[in-house]
Amino acid sequence: MERGSNQVSPRKDDELKHEMEGHLRSGHPTHAEEAYEPEPPADDDIRTDGGEDLRSELARHLQRTTFPADRQAVLEALEANHAPEATLEAVRRLPEGGEYANATEIARALGAAD
Template structure:
């Protein structure tokens, strides 16, 4: 039974499923007009789109960007335990949260740059 709260009609929903079948089956765009396809990633785009960022294999810039995206400015200054708690609360990737939890408990971080620098230095060593 239709309740009238759907944004699209049942027929339009079926049309959209049919349009996406080729993409879902092949794993790549199937349109003949390139302008319909999403724009490919640029070489200088951050690697965040590829999955969770782990400090062990990521650059300082990538770790800083991911931390800033999740934590924001209001989280600082804070200790590693406070930051780890905030990361867990905001559903950050486990690899990032666990790396922050391994930092010394009493040490305080004033900025996301300082935290990212400490994480990449520790994980790289």
């Protein structure tokens, strides 16, 4: 059987496929030792996707019943749901008197979402 530009033999190809099968089916790492897994990003790594991280953090720690909410209500909900300090600091920069319908509106008010 012709394999084109494949650099491994058909047998090695089947071995590799078998090794990856568990990971592909489960959607999570299957190595017994953590040292063989790729390292996740550190908490202080620079994020490159703009406001999406802030919006995601807000959405993760706020419930639909929180909205509509002003700055103080958002802060209280975030604190009650143990949001990260960076998220709390960002929300503390919101102007007084504003009311927000969802996490996206909060992120926009902070200049983090398009």
